[in-house]
Amino acid sequence: MEIKVVHQIMEWNEDHSDEIKAKLREKRVCLVNIMGSPGAGKTSVITSVIKAMSDKFKIGVIEGDIAGRIDAEHMKRLGVPVVQLNTDGACHIEAMSIENILPDFDLDELDVIFVENIGNLVCPAEFNIGESFRVALLSIPEGDDKVEKYPLMFQTTDALILNKYDMIEYFDFDAERVIRGAKEINPDIDVFKVSNKTGAGLSEFTAWLGGRIEESINA
Amino acid sequence: MEIKVVHQIMEWNEDHSDEIKAKLREKRVCLVNIMGSPGAGKTSVITSVIKAMSDKFKIGVIEGDIAGRIDAEHMKRLGVPVVQLNTDGACHIEAMSIENILPDFDLDELDVIFVENIGNLVCPAEFNIGESFRVALLSIPEGDDKVEKYPLMFQTTDALILNKYDMIEYFDFDAERVIRGAKEINPDIDVFKVSNKTGAGLSEFTAWLGGRIEESINA
Numbered sequence: 001m002e003i004k005v006v007h008q009i010m011e012w013n014e015d016h017s018d019e020i021k022a023k024l025r026e027k028r029v030c031l032v033n034i035m036g037s038p039g040a041g042k043t044s045v046i047t048s049v050i051k052a053m054s055d056k057f058k059i060g061v062i063e064g065d066i067a068g069r070i071d072a073e074h075m076k077r078l079g080v081p082v083v084q085l086n087t088d089g090a091c092h093i094e095a096m097s098i099e100n101i102l103p104d105f106d107l108d109e110l111d112v113i114f115v116e117n118i119g120n121l122v123c124p125a126e127f128n129i130g131e132s133f134r135v136a137l138l139s140i141p142e143g144d145d146k147v148e149k150y151p152l153m154f155q156t157t158d159a160l161i162l163n164k165y166d167m168i169e170y171f172d173f174d175a176e177r178v179i180r181g182a183k184e185i186n187p188d189i190d191v192f193k194v195s196n197k198t199g200a201g202l203s204e205f206t207a208w209l210g211g212r213i214e215e216s217i218n219a
Numbered sequence: 220m221e222i223k224v225v226h227q228i229m230e231w232n233e234d235h236s237d238e239i240k241a242k243l244r245e246k247r248v249c250l251v252n253i254m255g256s257p258g259a260g261k262t263s264v265i266t267s268v269i270k271a272m273s274d275k276f277k278i279g280v281i282e283g284d285i286a287g288r289i290d291a292e293h294m295k296r297l298g299v300p301v302v303q304l305n306t307d308g309a310c311h312i313e314a315m316s317i318e319n320i321l322p323d324f325d326l327d328e329l330d331v332i333f334v335e336n337i338g339n340l341v342c343p344a345e346f347n348i349g350e351s352f353r354v355a356l357l358s359i360p361e362g363d364d365k366v367e368k369y370p371l372m373f374q375t376t377d378a379l380i381l382n383k384y385d386m387i388e389y390f391d392f393d394a395e396r397v398i399r400g401a402k403e404i405n406p407d408i409d410v411f412k413v414s415n416k417t418g419a420g421l422s423e424f425t426a427w428l429g430g431r432i433e434e435s436i437n438a
Contacts (some may be wrong), residue, residue, distance in 0.1 A: 018352075037256050037258065037338075037340075037361075038256045038340045038361050038362070038365055038368070038369060039358075039360060039361025039365065064367050066341065066368060066369055066370070066371075067367065067368065067369075067370055068367045068368055070364050070367055070368065089371065091310060091339070091341040091342050100283065118227075118341065119340065119341075119369070120310070120339060120340070120341050120342075121256075121257045121338065122285065122338075122339050122342070123310045123339075123341070123342065126308075139258075139360065141258060141358065141360035141361075141383065141386070142256075142257050142258025143257075143258040145289050146258065147287065148256055148286065148287040148289055149257070149284050149286065149287055150257060150285055150286075150338070151285070151286055151339065152285075153307065164360065165385075167360070167389065170389070203267065204274070212414040
């Protein structure tokens with residue numbers, strides 16, 4: 001299975017997210033926009049989720065990267081359909097790129113597409129890509145002051161994963177500060193303490209994720 | 220953020236960076252653009268550098284953040300002149316903002332201004348802010364695949380700090396992969412393995428930094 005690499009085309013001021021939503025609703029496919037800083041653990045968590053949920057859902061992946069296809073090569077080994085989207089410098093994924101990519105998937109054979117956005121705690125939060133819902137990751141080594149510094153990401157996400165939680169003893173990280181700050185600007189946010197390395201907290205997250213995917217498919 | 224707009228802003232940005240450079244040359248002040256992901260350790264390294272170098276250089280700081288003034292409050296306690304620049308959502312600092320801020324400093328009383336850019340491994344690298352040179356940080360927990368994924372940052376920086384190096388035993392991080400990748404696209408890059416927490420590697424970095432500041436002031 002060859003990995004398809006697609007380059008992002010940017011069109012001034014065009015929002016294609018409504019068309020994407022209509023298409024996905026028709027095909028009963030859920031699109032999950034997964035965001036976070038470089039190295040927060042997006043690829044690793046998606047990998048764990050695929051392993052945990054592939055008996056229940058038919059899964060596809062869109063790997064967003066500025067350059068390269070490291071993560072797509074990784075996903076390919078899991079046996080799921082994957083498309084690599086290269087933004088060629090751009091700091092976020094745009095809806096139009098998702099619309100261009102959808103025909104590369106057999107949507108009748110999918111329940112959910114995970115979109116791994118560009119590693120960036122800022123810009124991706126500004127752009128609706130037609131997603132059913134959002135998941136943001138913040139890893140413990142990044143520090144506990146990120147809600148105050150990068151509010152939009154935490155304000156617009158549906159779930160927040162505090163990843164690399166096994167590292168909490170090595171870093172000065174006050175999880176309650178993050179949770180309190182996030183809930184202040186986003187009262188409905190669901191927060192999960194996860195160590196993708198040890199597996200701790202993953203089952204709570206996948207239970208939540210499975211529920212949201214089913215809600216979305218059956219809406 | 221469409222290509223057309225980025226191009227316009229960059230042209231506009233370039234004009235102002237020339238004026239900044241002229242002004243700083245006249246006043247013999249060096250401007251250092253410090254960049255990296257959220258949580259890479261920019262504030263902590265700047266803090267250590269100030270403590271190590273304040274007997275030798277008169278230092279000022281510009282703290283760039285999307286929102287808030289956590290880092291500026293921190294710097295203020297070190298007794299250095301500091302200005303907080305809030306970009307109000309924007310993912311990078313622009314030269315015009317630096318130009319607007321310079322009159323807030325007494326440039327006759329400064330040798331160097333450290334600019335802590337927005338925590339972002341992508342966008343800040345695209346924008347010249349009139350800096351004398353650049354320092355990029357990559358922290359060990361972020362992973363060793365970042366040069367391939369975010370090449371521009373590594374291509375355009377003068378120095379690269381591999382920070383949180385004390386954590387290398389806990390993460391699957393191949394430092395040689397990063398150094399090799401960075402030197403491939405930027406042969407003149409100087410790389411420093413630093414643990415700001417233990418202090419390891421800081422003296423090598425400050426020696427380099429002091430040399431570059433003097434070069435810049437006496438140019």
